[in-house]
Amino acid sequence: MPIPWRSSADAFAQILRQRGVEPDAVRDVGAAWEAFGEFLQVEIAGIEGPENDGDGFIVEWGRWDWNDDQPALSFGRQVAVTEPDERDDPH
Template identity: 75%
Template sequence: MDVFARILRQRAVEPESVRDVDAAWDAFGEFLQVEVEGIERLENDGDGFIVEWGRWGWNDDQPSMSFGRLLAVNGADHRDAPDRQPEYWKVELQLVFGEDRLPLTDPL
């Protein structure tokens, strides 16, 4: 969604190369508050929040964390069809960490 990119740019953060994680997180928090029209009702899971983490091939298997807003967009043109399924859109803030940037943990 262009709204999230616009909010990032207002904070002087380029969407494709985020370096300031705090500013990006604040922008994502603001984006979560934006009302979106044309989505399923809340009771139908029309607007949700998802967190994923791991190592994915598209990030060269580097440690990654993704915060996403998942929207179930209802197709207004086929809204009355009995087998209608919403289209899902995911807007995410994906953070990729280099191996040398992993936090240290205390051994138990």
């Protein structure tokens, strides 16, 4: 059953916690990656279809001065919302 796009961040946080990972303090990259893989399988309602690139993910890594030049890895799921009045919403 699809979840509303507005609930997707909460759904991911719940999956992380089920794996013993606190969303605001991720230290176990392997557990976080497994949780992210599970989250990618969750169907999200209110987004464009695959023919319009409505659902995808991005992975970034590197060293940044805001992180004391420590190696960092980030990954995210990007969705294109179909509700026209919601497109300007920062969430």
